[in-house]
Amino acid sequence: MTFTEQLSLSGTEWRRTTPPNIALCCPFCSDRGETVDTRFRLYINLTSEEAHCFNCQWSAKAGRNGLRRVLKGLGAVGTSVSPEAHVLARQEPLSLPKDFQLLATVRKDPDHKLRTAYRYLVARGVNEEQMVRHEIGVSLVGPASHRVIFPVRCKDRLVAYTGRDFTGTQKPKYYTRGVKESFFGWRECPYPDERTRTLHIAEGVFKAMALERALRYSVAVAALGSSLTLAQARLVCSGYYTDVVMWLDPDGPGIKGGIRSLEMLRRLWPRGGKLWIAGYKGDPLDEVTSAQIRKTFNDMTLAYTTDNCWRVLFCVE
Ligand SMILES: [Zn+2]
Numbered sequence: 001m002t003f004t005e006q007l008s009l010s011g012t013e014w015r016r017t018t019p020p021n022i023a024l025c026c027p028f029c030s031d032r033g034e035t036v037d038t039r040f041r042l043y044i045n046l047t048s049e050e051a052h053c054f055n056c057q058w059s060a061k062a063g064r065n066g067l068r069r070v071l072k073g074l075g076a077v078g079t080s081v082s083p084e085a086h087v088l089a090r091q092e093p094l095s096l097p098k099d100f101q102l103l104a105t106v107r108k109d110p111d112h113k114l115r116t117a118y119r120y121l122v123a124r125g126v127n128e129e130q131m132v133r134h135e136i137g138v139s140l141v142g143p144a145s146h147r148v149i150f151p152v153r154c155k156d157r158l159v160a161y162t163g164r165d166f167t168g169t170q171k172p173k174y175y176t177r178g179v180k181e182s183f184f185g186w187r188e189c190p191y192p193d194e195r196t197r198t199l200h201i202a203e204g205v206f207k208a209m210a211l212e213r214a215l216r217y218s219v220a221v222a223a224l225g226s227s228l229t230l231a232q233a234r235l236v237c238s239g240y241y242t243d244v245v246m247w248l249d250p251d252g253p254g255i256k257g258g259i260r261s262l263e264m265l266r267r268l269w270p271r272g273g274k275l276w277i278a279g280y281k282g283d284p285l286d287e288v289t290s291a292q293i294r295k296t297f298n299d300m301t302l303a304y305t306t307d308n309c310w311r312v313l314f315c316v317e
Contacts, residue, residue: 010076011180011229020047027073032056094178097139104131120166154182181231183221189240198243207285214293227257233264
């Protein structure tokens with residue numbers, strides 16, 4: 001994969017500057033004692049691999065594996081970087097796999113593979129209402145073969161999808177395409193009968209849907225990673241929501257990513273606006289009962305009923 005493909009896969013937003021240069025938000029700034037970069041201050045020459053951050057002054061000299069070091073800093077898994085032949089070519093709009101088929105309708109389908117995919121979802125707690133609402137489907141051929149497909153949309157435009165293996169044999173378990181500029185389950189505003197303006201964010205699709213089932217009519221979304229991308233943080237801050245609850249995974253990457261996300265949200269939140277943020281860490285959300293989720297959320301709400309501009313609550317159950 002090329003460098004920019006790996007950036008896209010890891011959900012990193014980047015911008016073209018003068019070819020062959022691009023710019024992105026520097027992943028090294030905070031570790032180097034600077035504020036988190038949200039202004040694309042890391043410039044990278046894709047040909048020579050020279051790189052320089054105009055905020056924290058991190059730099060890589062020509063031919064010194066700058067691209068790989070940047071990917072490592074971003075937490076991208078890439079092992080090698082292939083030449084950037086098409087970087088200036090316009091990217092094709094993303095589409096779902098050609099054989100994509102909605103799963104809500106296949107409970108009694110004669111095709112046993114479709115039924116297996118359906119049963120996999122049900123076993124993970126997903127109900128038919130959610131299959132319909134989130135347009136969850138399946139693909140049986142091509143690169144996302146034998147995966148349940150979860151589309152990620154932004155204002156009705158497909159921006160990404162992730163496919164979860166349902167056979168228990170494929171690695172990696174998740175196959176993700178597109179750019180993480182939105183969330184699985186994202187809505188511009190809550191459901192009509194929902195009074196609060198609280199957005200619940202989980203790492204993965206099953207956790208988000210567990211939240212959705214437990215907190216009926218709340219908007220619960222999946223970031224598809226342990227940290228928000230800058231584009232996701234912007235989306236959260238630009239819309240309808242006044243409260244954000246980060247349901248962090250209780251592991252190292254979950255907590256580190258959560259803190260990085262909270263810092264981005266705090267910086268991007270409009271001046272004068274109120275942001276009420278709570279974090280949770282406990283057993284995985286898709287392994288606890290709906291009642292436990294509701295109790296945790298009520299505890300969080302009770303603990304912070306004032307007009308907090310910025311609060312982080314780690315509630316250990
Ligand atoms: Zn920097």
